[in-house]
Amino acid sequence: xxxxxxxxxxxxxxxxxxxxxxxxxxxxxxxxxxxxxxxxxxxxxxxxxxxxxxxxxxxxxxxxxxxxxxxxxxxxxxxxxxxxxxxxxxxxxxxxxxxxxxxxxxxxxx
Amino acid sequence: xxxxxxxxxxxxxxxxxxxxxxxxxxxxxxxxxxxxxxxxxxxxxxxxxxxxxxxxxxxxxxxxxxxxxxxxxxxxxxxxxxxxxxxxxxxxxxxxxxxxxxxxxxxxxxxxxxxx
Numbered sequence: 001x002x003x004x005x006x007x008x009x010x011x012x013x014x015x016x017x018x019x020x021x022x023x024x025x026x027x028x029x030x031x032x033x034x035x036x037x038x039x040x041x042x043x044x045x046x047x048x049x050x051x052x053x054x055x056x057x058x059x060x061x062x063x064x065x066x067x068x069x070x071x072x073x074x075x076x077x078x079x080x081x082x083x084x085x086x087x088x089x090x091x092x093x094x095x096x097x098x099x100x101x102x103x104x105x106x107x108x109x110x
Numbered sequence: 111x112x113x114x115x116x117x118x119x120x121x122x123x124x125x126x127x128x129x130x131x132x133x134x135x136x137x138x139x140x141x142x143x144x145x146x147x148x149x150x151x152x153x154x155x156x157x158x159x160x161x162x163x164x165x166x167x168x169x170x171x172x173x174x175x176x177x178x179x180x181x182x183x184x185x186x187x188x189x190x191x192x193x194x195x196x197x198x199x200x201x202x203x204x205x206x207x208x209x210x211x212x213x214x215x216x217x218x219x220x221x222x223x224x225x226x
Contacts, residue, residue, distance in 0.1 A: 004152065033215065043200060045214040097143065097168050100152030
């Protein structure tokens with residue numbers, strides 16, 4: 001079973017800072033998801049990656065398949081980016097579902 | 111678009127009671143999932159379905175049952191509630207398997223369940 005580790009667990013930064021959240025996994029995967037969980041509890045899918053890099057607005061996600069590592073970057077961070085960011089990986093069997101990391105709790109202070 | 115609608119948002123059960131968590135999606139998605147999220151832990155898959163009439167167990171299915179009579183609905187049943195089932199439950203859906211193409215997951219708003 002895949003082990004998904006996220007770092008840091010908690011991150012507090014000032015508005016405008018460049019944010020990096022890391023995700024590493026132990027077994028080869030078919031895809032990796034980045035999710036955002038709002039303070040109210042709702043979960044939104046940000047990216048799905050199987051290789052390379054994706055960008056959406058101020059969010060950038062990268063994946064290095066050989067190193068079993070992915071990063072989520074936030075440029076020009078804003079207090080509304082405060083949330084829990086969750087990494088999840090897909091294995092080769094649907095029955096295994098996604099294996100989720102425990103999340104990174106990000107607080108952006110004004 | 112309503113997306114994935116999950117009810118109720120909150121519920122308190124007594125040990126041994128039963129309840130059904132409702133989940134409906136209006137995106138014509140084939141794949142639907144139930145996850146539970148415990149404090150400090152990653153989400154874990156309870157059951158999933160790849161289409162109407164087809165369901166299968168995930169990582170933590172004990173104490174739960176599901177059915178999928180239509181594409182839209184995927185209810186989760188707790189037959190004999192136990193304190194270990196205190197958790198936040200999320201229903202999710204996707205058009206195809208989550209390891210294909212650019213497939214994203216769409217989540218319901220969650221159900222906070224306490225079993226006392």
